[in-house]
Amino acid sequence: MLQIAFIRENTQEVIERLAVKNFDARERIQEILAIDTLRREYQKNLDETLAESNSLAKEIGNLFKAGKQQEADVLKTKTADLKVRAKELSDALAESEQKQNELLLTIPNLPSREVPKGKTAEDNITVHQEGEIPQLYAEAVPHWDLCAKYDIVDFELGNKITGAGFPVYKGMGARLQRALINFFLDNAVAAGYKEIQPPLMVNEASGLGTGQLPDKDGQMYYMPLDGYYMIPTAEVPITNLYRDVIVNEKDFPIKNVAYSQCFRREAGSYGKDVRGLNRLHQFDKVEIVQLAHPDSSYQLLEEMKNHVAGLLRKLELPFRILKLCGGDMSFTSALTFDFEVYSTAQQRWLEVSSVSNFESFQSNRMKLRFKDKDGKMQLAHTLNGSALALPRIVASLLENNQTESGIRIPKALAEYTKFDMIR
RNA sequence: GGAGAGGUGUCCGAGUGGUCGAAGGAGCACGCCUGGAAAGUGUGUAUACCUCAAAAGGGUAUCCAGGGUUCGAAUCCCUGUCUCUCCGCCA
Numbered sequence: 001m002l003q004i005a006f007i008r009e010n011t012q013e014v015i016e017r018l019a020v021k022n023f024d025a026r027e028r029i030q031e032i033l034a035i036d037t038l039r040r041e042y043q044k045n046l047d048e049t050l051a052e053s054n055s056l057a058k059e060i061g062n063l064f065k066a067g068k069q070q071e072a073d074v075l076k077t078k079t080a081d082l083k084v085r086a087k088e089l090s091d092a093l094a095e096s097e098q099k100q101n102e103l104l105l106t107i108p109n110l111p112s113r114e115v116p117k118g119k120t121a122e123d124n125i126t127v128h129q130e131g132e133i134p135q136l137y138a139e140a141v142p143h144w145d146l147c148a149k150y151d152i153v154d155f156e157l158g159n160k161i162t163g164a165g166f167p168v169y170k171g172m173g174a175r176l177q178r179a180l181i182n183f184f185l186d187n188a189v190a191a192g193y194k195e196i197q198p199p200l201m202v203n204e205a206s207g208l209g210t211g212q213l214p215d216k217d218g219q220m221y222y223m224p225l226d227g228y229y230m231i232p233t234a235e236v237p238i239t240n241l242y243r244d245v246i247v248n249e250k251d252f253p254i255k256n257v258a259y260s261q262c263f264r265r266e267a268g269s270y271g272k273d274v275r276g277l278n279r280l281h282q283f284d285k286v287e288i289v290q291l292a293h294p295d296s297s298y299q300l301l302e303e304m305k306n307h308v309a310g311l312l313r314k315l316e317l318p319f320r321i322l323k324l325c326g327g328d329m330s331f332t333s334a335l336t337f338d339f340e341v342y343s344t345a346q347q348r349w350l351e352v353s354s355v356s357n358f359e360s361f362q363s364n365r366m367k368l369r370f371k372d373k374d375g376k377m378q379l380a381h382t383l384n385g386s387a388l389a390l391p392r393i394v395a396s397l398l399e400n401n402q403t404e405s406g407i408r409i410p411k412a413l414a415e416y417t418k419f420d421m422i423r
Numbered sequence: 424g425g426a427g428a429g430g431u432g433u434c435c436g437a438g439u440g441g442u443c444g445a446a447g448g449a450g451c452a453c454g455c456c457u458g459g460a461a462a463g464u465g466u467g468u469a470u471a472c473c474u475c476a477a478a479a480g481g482g483u484a485u486c487c488a489g490g491g492u493u494c495g496a497a498u499c500c501c502u503g504u505c506u507c508u509c510c511g512c513c514a
Contacts, residue, residue, distance in 0.1 A: 043473050047483040053485090057495040061441045064494090072494075079494050098471095246470090248432090367471095377470080 003379075004036055017110040019082045020117055020326035025107060032103045032112035039096040046089040053082040077156050091186050095280040105214060110362035111326050112298075112335040118325025124338070125325070128309075133342050134400050142345045143395040144276030146402060147173070152392075153277065165266065165274070165281035172422050176397075176409075177284060179416035180390050181259050184286035185313065193257035193288055198237035200260060206240040211332035211358075222261050230263035234287040235384045241364040242291060247380060252370070253300055253318055254291040257387070259284070277391035278350065284390040290383045291368065294360070297381035301335065301357045304385045308339055308353050311388055314412040317396055318342040320349065331406030334359040341392065350392040355385030368398055393416040398422075 007014050011029060018025040056079050063072040116125050147153035152173025158166040169177050189195055207213035207229050211218060221230035231237055238258050247254065262285050266274070271281055288307065292300050305321065314320045324336040339353035360379035363369065368380050401408040406423040414420040 040473065043483080047473060050484085051482055053494080057493095058441075060494045065441090076494050083494085 001361060002107055002110065003360075003364055004032070004100070004104065007032060008036060013269045014110065014212060017113075018108065020111045020115055021108055021326045021329060022119060023108055028103060028107065032100060032107075035096050035100045035103065035232070039093065042089055042093040042096060046086060046093055047349075049082055049086045049089060053079050053086065056082070059234065064194055073207055105208075107195065108331045109334050109358065111329060111333075112357070112359070114323075115329065115335060116325045119327040121170075121328050122324040122358050123325040124328055127316075127321050127337070129320035131316070131342075132311075132411055133311070133318050134344055136344055136399075136402065137404060139404075141400055142276065143343070143398040146190035146407065147276065150407070152176070152422065155276070162417070167277070167280065172417075173394075175419070176422075177390060178396060179413060179418075180393065182286060183416045185257060185259055186387055187311055187314075188257035188286065188288055188307070191255075193255040196234075196238055196241070196256050196258045198231075198234055198241075198258050198260060200231050200237075201226075202236050202240065202265075203228060203230055204238055206243065209240045209243045210236045210362050211365065211389055212236060215419070218267060219265050221265060224267050230278045231260060232264045233262050233386075234258040234286060234300075235289060238287065238289045239362060239382055239384065240366065242368045243382075245368055246377075247291060247368070247370045249293065249370045249372060249381075252291065252293040253296065256289045257286060258289075259286045260387075261285075275329070277395040278346075286387055288385050288387045292381040292383060293370075294381050296379065297357050297359065297383060298335075300392075301337075301355065301383055304355050304383060304387075305337055308355060308385060308387050312341065312352075314338065314410070315393065315397065316410045316412075317400065319352075328399070330356070332356075332358050332361050334361065339388075341396045343356075343392070343396045343399050348397075350396060352392045353386040353388050356383065358382045358384075 002014065007029060009253045011033065015025050015029055035144045056075055060075050060079075063069075065096075093261060098109070116123065118124070141149075144155070147155070150172065152170055154168040154170055157168040158164075161168070185195060201223065204213060204227060207217075207220070212229075212232060216232070220232055220404070223229070238256050241256070242254075261282055263282050264280075266279055266281060269320075288304060290297075290300050290304065309319070309321070319339055319341045322340065324333075329336050333356040336354055336356040338351050339355070340349035342348075342350050343350050359381050362382045363379040368382070369377050370380050371380050397406055397410070397413075401410070406421040407421045409417050411420075
């Protein structure tokens, strides 16, 4: 959430930068500013009214003590009017505050100044590419066929038990999953991230904190009986660990890593994009999250990118890094880099990681702050990235490493799987 | 799920319906003391919003949350929520 004071003082800049995200904020901002003026007016009047009745109450108390009943009673009639007025004003204030807040929640984060203009994924900029795209033998097939051939991921069984998008991992498939999770976690811990195991369901306040709500309501699974949401990513519980927290400036950067299953309704997805492991309702992901001092958040974003790149290198996967254009960025992000690995049998790039700096957008929603050197309260910056999401990594590992005699497991990973071929 | 007890500042902890943003302690910060440290000692130590060009200052709110009673609520009443204890159920 953007800060109202910032919008008030930098109205034109806010509108211009939001335009990079293809968000026409002109009308909305005017509306917010109008309510802001009104809100402050109510606040002022209410404060004055309450100040008056506070001082009258004090006087009445003193008169009672002095035994001056009658004089006290006279003042009492005065306070009755003030009370009515205070009630009206506080209702009006609460209403305008709520309205303003609702509107503010609908404004996306400002893109950082280096975000390229653009409307769709076509306009993203490839900033880096490395690794060789392997030459496959003639009968090479996409991963869903490999999954069936080696009986490692069973989509049919998942359909039976739950529904589409909930695969069952079997045998070496299940072991490969477990190996990848440990591989990713170990690498993150070695890089200084503290391992956390969070709840897989969160309450509404947490959804609001990281920005899934109200923007992506409908993309999360919801448990109406208890009012909980299944997490779409560990980012939600992990970042919300610090909701309403004043962290110690000396502790920056705070680095956490969590493995979790992720649940996404993926309403509106269809076609070849959802084939096999390409898009699932339940999947596994290791997520890294950092809380940072505003001065160093972009430096840390680079560090996170390097970490992710290092993982892909160890897995010997060809990958590229995209800087997302304004139109392809998420609601909450200020700058995002996507990592894509090449899936040779599908002949397409698959997104396996998204690394973002949210600046103070999430921390303002969460009231995640720190006291700076001058003793002033400041919002921290939050960052996160996938390191990594499993399904498409598995897809490309299977496809890129398939041979006539089985699927080769990269060396770094074989230490974890305890097998180097899937046969 | 049933019964009971309780939620006060960074922490511990006091609190009678008015003078309580809140005693006292610990912690922390800065100073004095010391060769240095400990001890001792002095001062300070919440957040949000409004007001003010800014700072200083001032106002309002906040003692789990939301309502209510009252001229006045940390204190009384109601609801919710969380924690603890006991019982039940259970991986």
